[in-house]
Amino acid sequence: MTDDVPAPDLRAADADREKVAEILRDALAEGRLDMEEFEERLDATYKARTYGELAPITRDLPGAGTAPVPAVSLTKDPARGGGWADRIVGGDDPGTSSWAVAVMSGFQRKGRWTAPRRFNCFAFWGGGEIDLREANFADREIVINAVAIMGGVEVIVPPGVEVVVRGVGIMGGFDHREEGVPAEPGAPRVVVTGLAFWGGVGVERKLPRAERQRLREERRREKLERKEERRRQHLDRADRHRREVEAPRPLHDPLNLHSPHRRPAPRPEDD
Incomplete structure (x- = not known):
């Protein structure tokens, strides 16, 4: 072999x-x-x-x-590229962007970018989105410091990433639902901290777009396969019905007149 x-x-x-x-x-x-x-x-x-x-x-x-x-x-x-080891660039990479501000407006960091060791953002009467699903990471642990005043910041992380939330909310709050989810081996840690005053900082875990598209395609194929199976079963039933209709049926003979085993009635002269 x-x-x-x-x-x-x-x-x-x-x-x-x-x-x-x-x-x-x-x-x-x-x-x-x-x-x-x-x-x-x-x-x-x-x-x-x-x-x-x-x-x-x-x-x-x-x-x-x-x-x-x-x-x-x-x-x-x-193993091909694309694992966590390839996405944690390390070294002296400061990241593509290290801060963002939204005052009665909004900001986004999404797609292929490098999240720095510390990302500071501020939202006042506005909102921001920090999407890490396709991002690289400057270090194994990054800190997102979010201050939301009468506004909101949404942090989106991919599956497998560990999330730690340490922010303070005053008439507002930080989302802790994604804490405690076990991390994949080699995955980075995302620490979300800061202040929410009459506002909120949310954390949500979503699949990358390519993975979501793959799952949609699989569901579409499964749906087509189920549809084809139903069509085949319908054709099978129709074929069985056709054979039953076309099959020769015995002659209706309640008096058994046409039976090959029927004996003829005796004639008077035979007595």
């Missing part, structure tokens, strides 16, 4: 099963599989626990004489 082929009894990950499921969906769309075959193989995919169980599911795709479908890699590739 070469290094490129994993042991058949090696445990498969969710990502491996999703690769196989994606190939099956493409094969269904291209007409390589009918709905019944697709359902059987998809069910086997999500039940598979090892590479040995996954490998045969797409072995015959595509058929002879067709363009090749990319093979499913069953080897563990090195």
